[in-house]
Amino acid sequence: MQRSISSLETEKFDILIIGGGITGACLAWDAINRGLTVALIDKTDFGAETSSASSKLLHGGIRYLQQGKFGKVRESALERVYYQKLAPHLTRYIPFVVPAYQSLLKSKWMLYAGMFVYQLICLGQNAHLKDKAKQVPGWKVLNKAQVAEYVPDIELQGVTGGVVFFESHMQSSERMTLAFISSAAKKGAVVANYVSADSFIRKGNRVCGVNARDIVTGKQFTISAACVVNAAGPWIPLLNDVLAKDKLVTAFSKGAHIVTEKITENAAIALTTKKQNTAIINRGGRHVFIIPWRNHSLIGTTYDAYADDLNDVQATEDDINELMSDINSALGQKILNRDKVKYSYAGIYPLIDNEINTRVYQGTGEYQIIDHEEKEHIEGLVTVFGAKYTTARLLAEKAINRLALKFRKKLTSCQTRNTPLPCGDISDIVEYRKMKQSQYKDVLSKETIEHLVTHYGTEIDKILSYVRQNSSWSRCLSDDFPDIEAQVIYAAEQEMICHLDDFIFRRTGIGTLGYPGDELVTRCNRILSEYFSWDEQRQLLEVERVKKYYQYH
Secondary structure, three states, X not given: OOOOHHHHHHOEEEEEEEOXXXXXXXHHHHHHHHOOOEEEEOOOOOOOOHHHOOOOEEOOOHHHHOOOOHHHHHHHHHHHHHHHHHOHHHEEEEEEEXXXXXXXXXXXXXXXHHHHHHHHHOOOHHHHOOOHHHOOOOOEEEEHHHHHHHOOOOOOOOOOEEEEEEEEEEOOHHHHHHHHHHHHHHOOOEXXXXXXXXXXXXXXXXXXXXXXXXXXXXXXXXXXXXXXXXOXXXXXXXXXXXXXXXXOOOEEEEEEEEEEOOOOOOOEEEEEOOOEOOOOOOOOOOEEEEEEEOOEEEEEOOOEEEOOOOOOOOOOHHHHHHHHHHHHHHHOOOOOOHHHEEEEEEEEEEEOOOOOOOOEOOOOOOOEEEEHHHHHOOEOEEEEEOOOOOOHHHHHHHHHHHHHOOOXXXXXXXXXXXXXXXXXXXXXXXXXXXXXXXXXXXXXOHHHHHHHHHHHHHHHHHHHHHHHHOHHHHOEEEOOEEEEHHHHHHHHHHOOOOOHHHHHHHHOOOOEOEOOOHHHHXXXXXXXXXXXXXXXXXXXXXXXXXXXXXXXX
């Protein structure tokens, strides 16, 4: 995957996608598989903003059950299944424990009834999966003792029992997003990070491209396309409001997460907070989740109105304190303090409600596709407004179905439900892991091989080809991480990194478990500076970029 500004500048594309989050990534993958010519740009790194700032769940829609949105439940459950086919290496199922209490709405019987309805809605989902290891496990009823067995390190007060169900969790949402984009590039899409779309190019009532700017070099140029798709998430209005009469986005909310020392070993737990929600069947308030993740706990999320700079969204000490307070209050004991919080991140989510309530979560899970030719007689512009990571593939399918009608060329039907991403073309994930352990046991540790399969899938062979070129590249970057030097070179040559933080946070996720230490950061910086010929001043700036992620105000 190479960053070719000259190709963006000289070719004319069927579709130009603005935004390299999961929505744009899925649009690019779908469109290129149909036979359209595709360009995709993002003003920062791929998947660096909202798409990386979630709980990393590919959820089966159970949250919509309380809202009475049964269609959304089934839709999410099926989309969760499709991800297991597209990239089986990047997902795993984790048990979610929901405790029951004495009150009617929190009782065992209410939980049992809800799970029974949920199971009915999801019937047939596993028929889409041949690999039994990727099929969704069934839910179970738990008594009080069994709840304690699932989460032995948490003392739950007043619990009468509960249920456990399974959700799909991504080891790295950033690598999932990248997998869609790199797969599209392999098929001929022209993609580039750090390219800003500054304004639309118009000819009369038609949008026919954008005035773009290469953030890396400062070069200004134009990109021509028959159709421009704005999939920039919260940044949609920055371009659209110049043309559109009606505001699609009415406000923004900010959601924050914290990564802490490990609280639970193998199971996630959903805890009820005192915050309001919009559920028809209300168990007492919004839930906060403690999710086991990479030998740590991932906890989220907050919900607050956001009216500050869209280009400077950061988690704050207030966000961290709020989540610690939510957990400690829900459990009736202080299990979290500031020293246990290793990292925090935040993202912004656009809202479309007519009335914005800062105290109530208003994320609906609804997505929108707006053809501005129909709405405002502006041809060549379509806005695709995503809502949830889980349904991004389906949203792309629906959007390209509509866009395909605009082209006078024979296009194939949607292929993305059943076509694995190249890195995920694995029919049996358990056997594949065993095969790679056997193949590379004399080169790398078992932990590192497992780690590389999880993050790279079939591309592990490409990583090992670098090790064959230079055996020293098999060395781990530090004693605390299984990542090896070959990953740095691979990211520089094949994964379009432009900065040190691209590697540390998004190509590996090393930085998302807390500051990895000066030794590792310096080592990665040295390897990249040798590859890119960075001078001393540039190296200092790259380290500063990394350390900024840990500055909470």
